[in-house]
Amino acid sequence: MPELLQLQQISGGYHGRTVVHEVSLSVAEGEAVAAVGANGAGKTTLLRLIMGQLPLSGGRVLFAGRDLGRLPTFERVRLGIGYVPEGRALFPEMSVEENLEIGAYRASKAELRQCLDYIYHVFPKLQRLRRARCRLLSGGEQQMVTVGRALMTRPRLLILDEPSTGLAPRVVGELYQALRVLHSGGLTVFVVEQNAYAALRFAQRGYVFEDGHITRVAPATELLHDPRLAESYVGRASPMARSQGPA
Amino acid sequence: MLQLQTYLLLLLTGIMWGGVYLLMALGLNLIYGVMKVVNLAHGDFIVVAGLLAVTLYGAFQAGPVLAIPLAALLFLLVGLAVYRGLLARVDTAGPQGELRTLLITFGLSSIISNIALLIWGGQYQSVPFFQSSVRLGSLFLPESLIISSLVAFVLAFAVQFWLIRTRWGRLVRATAQSELGAASCGLNTSRIRLLTFALGAALAGAAGALTVVLIPVQAASGGFVTVQAFTLIALGGLGNYLGALLAAILLGVIEVSSSYFLGASAASAMIYLIFILVLIVRPQGLLGQRGRI
Numbered sequence: 001m002p003e004l005l006q007l008q009q010i011s012g013g014y015h016g017r018t019v020v021h022e023v024s025l026s027v028a029e030g031e032a033v034a035a036v037g038a039n040g041a042g043k044t045t046l047l048r049l050i051m052g053q054l055p056l057s058g059g060r061v062l063f064a065g066r067d068l069g070r071l072p073t074f075e076r077v078r079l080g081i082g083y084v085p086e087g088r089a090l091f092p093e094m095s096v097e098e099n100l101e102i103g104a105y106r107a108s109k110a111e112l113r114q115c116l117d118y119i120y121h122v123f124p125k126l127q128r129l130r131r132a133r134c135r136l137l138s139g140g141e142q143q144m145v146t147v148g149r150a151l152m153t154r155p156r157l158l159i160l161d162e163p164s165t166g167l168a169p170r171v172v173g174e175l176y177q178a179l180r181v182l183h184s185g186g187l188t189v190f191v192v193e194q195n196a197y198a199a200l201r202f203a204q205r206g207y208v209f210e211d212g213h214i215t216r217v218a219p220a221t222e223l224l225h226d227p228r229l230a231e232s233y234v235g236r237a238s239p240m241a242r243s244q245g246p247a
Numbered sequence: 248m249l250q251l252q253t254y255l256l257l258l259l260t261g262i263m264w265g266g267v268y269l270l271m272a273l274g275l276n277l278i279y280g281v282m283k284v285v286n287l288a289h290g291d292f293i294v295v296a297g298l299l300a301v302t303l304y305g306a307f308q309a310g311p312v313l314a315i316p317l318a319a320l321l322f323l324l325v326g327l328a329v330y331r332g333l334l335a336r337v338d339t340a341g342p343q344g345e346l347r348t349l350l351i352t353f354g355l356s357s358i359i360s361n362i363a364l365l366i367w368g369g370q371y372q373s374v375p376f377f378q379s380s381v382r383l384g385s386l387f388l389p390e391s392l393i394i395s396s397l398v399a400f401v402l403a404f405a406v407q408f409w410l411i412r413t414r415w416g417r418l419v420r421a422t423a424q425s426e427l428g429a430a431s432c433g434l435n436t437s438r439i440r441l442l443t444f445a446l447g448a449a450l451a452g453a454a455g456a457l458t459v460v461l462i463p464v465q466a467a468s469g470g471f472v473t474v475q476a477f478t479l480i481a482l483g484g485l486g487n488y489l490g491a492l493l494a495a496i497l498l499g500v501i502e503v504s505s506s507y508f509l510g511a512s513a514a515s516a517m518i519y520l521i522f523i524l525v526l527i528v529r530p531q532g533l534l535g536q537r538g539r540i
Contacts, residue, residue, distance in 0.1 A: 077432065077433040089428035103433075149428075
């Protein structure tokens with residue numbers, strides 16, 4: 001399978017402080033990949049580097065073989081990377097449907113309708129809530145809107161930043177069920193998660209991320225049964241940080 | 248009976264003045280709402296537009312009907328230039344970013360007001376248009392106030408309509424509510440910011456060319472106008488449109504009635520007294536999040 005997303009030894013951070021160190025990673029077309037790690041490991045920074053929210057201090061990001069260089073975020077989205085950012089970044093004073101429509105603001109009326117129908121098929125709940133103001137929705141509903149809005153850009157690759165944060169376990173289950181549906185429909189998915197259990201049960205392959213480095217890459221099922229990682233499923237204090245450090 | 252009429256006149260005049268103040272704050276509110284930038288040169292845009300209208304009147308006897316669109320167009324271009332040349336070149340993210348934009352627009356304000364001082368001198372000037380009074384029963388209202396407030400309310404409504412009903416307006420609101428969200432929908436947010444800043448500057452231009460028939464200005468009045476406009480939008484909840492409308496009417500009525508009962512100097516004290524009270528009781532503004540664009 002051809003690589004859709006390739007990170008070649010990328011580094012970067014904030015104000016001269018490097019958070020992500022020479023990370024190499026790839027996501028093949030049609031694959032579902034998770035990067036799991038403790039809070040503060042640099043997962044969000046990694047995604048911000050991929051999306052051009054932060055400048056790279058080294059390395060390259062390739063999408064469909066093309067070096068993204070210094071392209072701004074919106075250009076990357078237009079190339080086909082759907083982005084579900086940390087904290088959801090919804091338009092809180094707009095309705096669910098308005099949020100979704102802005103995701104497809106460049107589409108024709110017919111395309112827009114088609115996209116909306118698809119989103120409502122994946123998230124039937126959103127159809128009932130389509131007139132509701134996003135600010136008033138529950139966390140799970142808001143997360144569905146964010147995923148839906150990213151899908152409206154008709155991405156080839158969907159990137160999600162900690163989609164389970166702040167959600168009840170049952171809601172996390174529903175969300176990942178929807179991601180399974182999307183993935184089986186042919187969408188390539190890359191998710192970073194602190195909730196390693198949920199993400200690795202969904203993904204085919206997993207990267208373990210510690211202190212800004214990739215320390216392991218393995219099939220998700222193998223990582224799921226790793227006793228060291230298993231500690232993190234029950235939510236003990238920073239189990240990742242206690243493992244062996246950079247490999 | 249006479250008293251009732253007095254109250255009615257005070258209320259009506261207050262609402263009208265509120266409309267004028269709203270117009271003078273419209274551009275500032277739009278720019279803050281979308282960009283989180285307080286344009287400290289806003290008042291200078293208004294003042295220079297007013298002085299231009301004075302010059303136009305002096306040279307061609309041209310009234311506000313010509314001066315308003317000209318000033319709006321001119322300041323649209325000024326807005327584009329200021330954004331492209333200054334604001335787009337600095338990192339505006341984070342708390343440091345806010346300080347940077349304040350410094351830049353403050354510097355711009357000094358430059359503009361000093362150039363204006365060189366061109367127009369320091370005297371107060373006005374455009375003697377719409378100078379008659381209109382009789383409403385036994386009440387008399389100055390024509391300049393009626394026309395200014397009507398245009399002001401129409402413009403405020405037009406901006407609101409544009410923001411809510413049109414495609415571009417919607418994209419502007421989306422960017423105001425979440426810039427990251429807008430970018431992740433594929434929106435070129437820096438173009439939206441450019442458009443917003445230019446539009447906010449054009450609104451300041453239009454406001455200046457209109458209100459100069461009512462409020463005489465001189466080159467250095469800009470700072471005071473900015474403070475007044477900022478007070479209004481802070482009272483309404485920064486970036487909040489409905490709140491600004493409410494605050495404008497409140498300020499207008501308070502100012503007019505307190506200057507009637509207590510004298511003109513007490514009026515401006517009353518306004519800031521109310522402002523401080525609102526900041527203490529409702530720091531998020533009269534309406535807070537409700538009615539945000």
